[in-house]
Amino acid sequence: MRFSSSLVILGASVAYALPPLARRSSVNLLDSVLVFDAPAFQDHQNPANTLVQLQAYVSTRQFSVAPLLSGISSLLNKTLGLDIGSDIATASSRLELFATVGLSGKDVSFNVGGCGNAASLQSTASGGMAIQNISLGACGAAEANGTVDLTSLDSRDVTFRVFPSSADGFGVISDIDDTVKISHSLDTLLLAKATLIDTPVPVTGMPEVYASLAQSLNSPQFIYVSASPFQLYPFLRDFIDTTYSQSNGPIMLNNLTTTDLSSIIDFARADGVFEYKSAMIDRIQGMYPGKKFLAVGDSTQKDPETYGEAIRKYGDFIACAWIRLVDEANNTDARFAAAFEGVDPTKYKLYTDAEIPSLANIDVAGGSCS
């Protein structure tokens, strides 16, 4: 409103003369908006109120994916002898968000079905991202759909899911790459291929194990925590949604603002995975301090170290840690002894692929971890 009147009085140049920090606006037709499926939790101050921890990314399409794509194509061709010619559409769509530029100062208004309050995420940060706790008023206990309010000229349908969960009971924190999805995290090129081209493949037996946990833990809050860049969200969400349909939940991903080829495909080796994952566990603990979580990961990156540290820090909040032993990873006794130093050995289980079906028989609800 202020903008349009100044434009009328002083002319269009005024808009460009305003300092960028003063700009604050809602999503318009030229913007793309992505709202991540979000966890909701009981407001500790006011138990009748529900809070949603909402993450949104607002961007503009700034450049073409073609340069990224050609770099990746020639790399894969040279090193794996892989011609991605026929997979170019898949690779382009998975790279799409890397070719966007985040917009700061954007407000995202929305409604969530079954909740009392219309709500708004206030002002995305530089980089276009924001994560905020937003009050929804009184909500039902079931999964609900949220809808972003767009202008009357904007016919797009921007929706997301909200996963509420009670203050007590169980949850499952799960890694994605090489825990529930075959990603070849230890091999940069195979990782690039699995990430950009291949139809994603689950770790055999894990969808069934998670479906079984959904029953035995009485609809636990599943939260997927991965160090993959958030730009891969549409791809990963689609995979979890279809392949792990009985154990759907929010997916927490890392911020990556670079469009540098090597960091796009080398995220699994990036430094700081331990710090990032530990921060996500802190975030989950902040929302659900009264729950108990089963933490599931693998031996490729830093899951043993992260979960060991979380047990030392939070005790029974992490009821059990399960670690998939991945061939070629550091699976030495010395590694696990260090990762789980000071942790009761009955609280964690290292498992091979052959043992996956038997995970469903473990009475986690009854206090067993192995």
Ligand SMILES: *[C@@H]1O[C@H](CO)[C@@H](O)[C@H](O)[C@H]1NC(C)=O
């Ligand atoms: C892949 O490399 C071969 C030669 O090694 C070349 O003939 C072919 O055109 C390349 N394909 C692509 C898609 O770059």
Ligand SMILES: *[C@@H]1O[C@H](CO)[C@@H](O)[C@H](O)[C@H]1NC(C)=O
């Ligand atoms: C991502 O960026 C947002 C906005 O700056 C910030 O609030 C959030 O904590 C960041 N997430 C991670 C995982 O660093």
Ligand SMILES: *[C@@H]1O[C@H](CO)[C@@H](O)[C@H](O)[C@H]1NC(C)=O
């Ligand atoms: C949410 O929307 C999907 C379709 O997008 C629909 O199938 C589902 O039933 C909706 N869920 C609720 C709780 O309204």
Ligand SMILES: *[C@@H]1O[C@H](CO)[C@@H](O)[C@H](O)[C@H]1NC(C)=O
């Ligand atoms: C959201 O609320 C939780 C629980 O009170 C708290 O731990 C966390 O710090 C809050 N996050 C933000 C971004 O305010």
Ligand SMILES: *[C@@H]1O[C@H](CO)[C@@H](O)[C@H](O)[C@H]1NC(C)=O
């Ligand atoms: C495996 O991890 C242990 C403990 O961190 C370390 O001492 C050892 O050097 C590692 N081995 C390899 C092959 O990386």
